[in-house]
Amino acid sequence: MIGTAPVRAVGLRSWNALRNLGDAVTAWIVRDLLGHSPVAVAADVPHVLGTGSHLFMATPASRIWGTGVLDPRRTLPPIRPDQIAALRGVRTVSALRERGLDLPATVPLGDPGVLVRHLPEVRAWQAEAARRGPRFRAALVPHWSSVGHPFFTGFPGLGDDVVLVDPRDDTLAPLRALLDAEVVLSQALHGLIFAEALGKPSLWIAEGDDPAARFKFDDWYTNVADPPDAPLPFAAVTRDAFGRARPRTPRVDEAALLAAFPAAATGLDAPDLRVSFDLARRVSPHRVEAAGLLHVEPRRLDHLPADEVRRLSGNLDAALAGHYRGWAERPVTLLIRPGWSIPDGLARRLRNFLEHYESGSLAVVSQAQGWRFPDIEGQRWRDWIVVPGLRLLGDALLLRPDVPAALEGRMDTVFVPH
Incomplete structure (x- = not known):
């Protein structure tokens, strides 16, 4: 461990729409070199933005540590000089100064990677x-x-x-x-x-x-x-x-980059962590039985009243918040209906598919249920049938870690052999 600051939990945010080591490596550096416990937090909780081109994600609660601009033509959120601990390079410094940010000449430079x-x-x-x-x-x-x-x-x-x-x-x-x-x-x-x-x-x-x-x-x-x-x-x-x-x-x-790490500004009240970030990543996609939400007979969300969909979505969000209390990071979640036996290897195949796809969540239904949807035309992807935009509650539901479990959002359905 290179850092000398006392161990503490610190908030961390990164772009995690899919797994990407360039963005995910900050957590390893924070723990193994600085000696802190990184905890993924919401945008309004004090946090570090580290490796990556994440300035577009900045909020008033952010502290920027080695982050850079992605596209200088892109509008950035308001950023205060006191939020800057370190920046990736000279061009990011120039881009921020062009936007009127008064940055000292001594701001440390470098990507923490x-x-x-x-x-x-x-x-x-x-x-x-x-x-x-x-x-x-x-x-x-x-x-x-x-x-x-x-x-x-x-x-x-x-x-x-x-x-x-x-x-x-x-x-x-x-x-x-x-x-x-x-x-x-x-x-x-x-x-x-x-x-x-x-x-x-x-x-x-x-x-x-x-x-x-x-x-x-x-x-x-x-x-x-x-x-x-x-x-x-x-x-x-x-x-x-x-x-x-x-x-x-x-x-x-x-040494200057490490010394600039904004631990004091992003420290959290010591959470009772049960699952570290690296363990959460190893168990992803994490399987959770969803009694009361998923049933043997699939339900089309578009056929349910809007108030019912909002109620189901709110209940799901609350249930997942409780389930992941004490986790340093939320993984990809695979909700499974009680009694459904998921085929070997399917969970990881679903996660890999979601990482290629635009959907916020992925409904999973056995192909044996296909007779219930004679009016649906899908696209074949290997041995699956993919139906973009079809919003179902069936055998399973795969949720990204970066979006709320909003059942009103974009959802696609895959019919899988079973």
Whole structure:
């Protein structure tokens, strides 16, 4: 542990619409390097915004620690100078000053993701990799939205001496994969930040070169010696490009970044934590039996009175709030009707599907129930039938951690073999 502050619970917020280590790593840094207990909190509770381009999420209760601007053209919420503990890079500082924010010249700079090399688990993996030597010639890191892109799925040598590192992960496992490779080619910003922090030669790659999309990269690279001028387009990336990867040294004052952590402003009354953030992530999707809400015979929410739907939604929110009291973080929740035996592996497949999809929640119904909906036309996805916009209460209901359990919201239905 690098930090010297006393242990305390601190509020934390991040973008968690899906698993993404670049956003999720702050919790590991807060616990293992600073010695605090991170607790995911609501937007109006004092909290830290850490790794990622999260300034658009800021509220009056936020304290910004190494966060950056995502798109300089995008409107930002009001932010006070006293909310800024550290920022990702010079370009974020300039963007905020252009909006009239009076920031001191001494504000610490750097993405906290650069600190991952100090995490105990990562240090052990790094020592192991140094003894054993690399297992792969290269690691490819897509942006989470490009995981299924043909460039990555069809890359020569994939599964042999090239490893695809899926960033949709809220554990530290992707860092181990990076350590196992000689070089790192990354479309994701944090794939590059982690590679540079771990001393791996890296190459920035992209499908195109959109100035707005590259802002966060240019912002980070104000902290790096010998930054690249531009990404290498997918069309130009072959195995020969591995030789273009270069080690790049972050010039971040790590001691100043750690010292700037706003523990005092984001401390919580010591909660009685029963489930730590990493355990919550390991059990995701977490199964909860939903007696009284889900039934053998599916119900269409659109056929229920609006007052009844609001009542069911309020009851569900209250029940989940009680269930997750004492959890440091709410995972993806899989509500299951009593008596329904979920097939092996289905819960994780549902979570993976939801992470590709726009829906706020996902209703799950056995295909054996399909005869009840003769007027419904769906789309086949592998061995499932997907019906966008169909709002059902059936065998199960999958809920994201980042949205309330509002049954009035966007919902899609999948019919699964059973």
